[in-house]
Amino acid sequence: MIQALIIYTQxxxxxxxxxxxxxxYVRKGIPIITLFGLLLGSLSALFYYLAQLILxxxxxxxxxxxxxxxxxxxxxxxxxxxxADGLFSSRNKERMLEIMKDSRIGSNGxxxxxxxxxxxxxSYTYLPEPKWLIVACLTMIGKAGLALQLYxxxxxxxxxxxxxxFAGTTLVQIALxxxxxxxxxxxxxxxxxxxxxxxxxxxxxxxxxxxxxxxxGHTGDTLxxxxxxxxxxxxxxxxx
Numbered sequence: 001m002i003q004a005l006i007i008y009t010q011x012x013x014x015x016x017x018x019x020x021x022x023x024x025y026v027r028k029g030i031p032i033i034t035l036f037g038l039l040l041g042s043l044s045a046l047f048y049y050l051a052q053l054i055l056x057x058x059x060x061x062x063x064x065x066x067x068x069x070x071x072x073x074x075x076x077x078x079x080x081x082x083x084a085d086g087l088f089s090s091r092n093k094e095r096m097l098e099i100m101k102d103s104r105i106g107s108n109g110x111x112x113x114x115x116x117x118x119x120x121x122x123s124y125t126y127l128p129e130p131k132w133l134i135v136a137c138l139t140m141i142g143k144a145g146l147a148l149q150l151y152x153x154x155x156x157x158x159x160x161x162x163x164x165x166f167a168g169t170t171l172v173q174i175a176l177x178x179x180x181x182x183x184x185x186x187x188x189x190x191x192x193x194x195x196x197x198x199x200x201x202x203x204x205x206x207x208x209x210x211x212x213x214x215x216x217g218h219t220g221d222t223l224x225x226x227x228x229x230x231x232x233x234x235x236x237x238x239x240x
Contacts, residue, residue, distance in 0.1 A: 004029020008036040014073050026165040030150065031176035033143045038180065041139030044068050049132045057131070061124045064135055065117065076142065079224025080116060081109030086221070087214045096214060097157060100221045119232050126239040133188050134238065138231045140181050141200055145230025147177040148204035149223055156217030166223070189238060196237025203233045 007021040008029060029036075047067045051060035069077070086100035088108045099106070127134055150169040157164075185193030207229060211222045 001029075001032055004032055005036055005039075008033065009040075012036075012075055013040060013071055015071075023165055027167070027169055027173075030147055030166070030169050030173040033147055034140050034177045034180045037140035037143035038136060038184065040071070041136040043071060044139070045132045045136035048135045052131075058121075058124050061131070062121060065120060068139075076224040076227040077113060077116070079221040080112050080228045081105050082221040083211075083225035084108040084112035087211065093156075093215045097219065100219060116228055116232065119235070123235045123239060127235065128189060128192060128238060130188075134235075137181070137184060137188070137234065140184065141197070141234045142227035142230050144178055144181040144197075145200050145204055145226050145233075146223055147174045148201065149208060149218060149226050150174055151208075154212070154217035156215040156219050156222075185234075192238050192240060195240060196234040199233040199237045200230045203229060 003021050004025045006017050006019055007023070007025045009015050009017055010021070011026065044064055044067055048060050048064040051063055055063070082100040082102075082105075085102075085106040085108045086096040089096055089099050089106075091099070124131075147169075150166050151171060151174055153166060153169065155164050155167060182194070182197055185197050187193075189196070204226065207226050208218075211218060215222070
């Protein structure tokens with residue numbers, strides 16, 4: 001468990017832990033990946049809670065979004081932009097994969113980030129309390145969404161890529177990763193929280209079909225993109 005938490009911290013954040021961990025723990029740790037998400041999200045939640053003591057809530061919310069980027073390096077945001085550039089390019093599979101490897105961002109990627117942050121910012125007014133708990137849950141639900149995409153995952157590239165570290169994840173591991181978000185969202189927000197999780201679950205099915213139709217499998221970028229999409233789906237459920 002500790003080994004998995006360490007490697008996830010090294011992999012998904014800018015927090016420095018000088019300890020070498022076997023890469024196999026990226027896959028072995030899937031049952032606790034949502035626990036890692038909740039722990040990492042709690043740092044952003046603490047930032048939001050302290051900020052809103054002296055600043056307007058909406059300003060604290062926006063600053064928390066910026067804090068999250070500093071904390072994670074925008075790791076999955078890059079995946080969202082790359083996925084949008086590649087999968088919405090109207091090219092063949094090989095060209096889509098090439099586009100997603102390009103370090104430059106295109107118009108579809110820019111639009112995806114604008115839409116993501118636009119939805120994140122305007123949602124503040126319509127979200128239930130406590131918002132600090134929502135902040136903590138965002139990273140958790142993102143990791144739950146990532147785990148859902150790993151069911152019988154096929155890797156789209158012939159070689160290389162971070163997504164291959166998750167190859168071989170079992171259904172049991174994925175199911176165990178879903179327990180914590182269901183409990184936290186259910187106890188924290190009742191039916192709205194469960195609706196938010198249900199939207200993420202349905203979204204995972206639809207997104208997987210979309211990606212596999214385009215490139216016949218996942219890449220690190222398409223996996224990372226659904227982390228951010230999962231957060232939007234959760235907020236939509238909480239706003240109903």
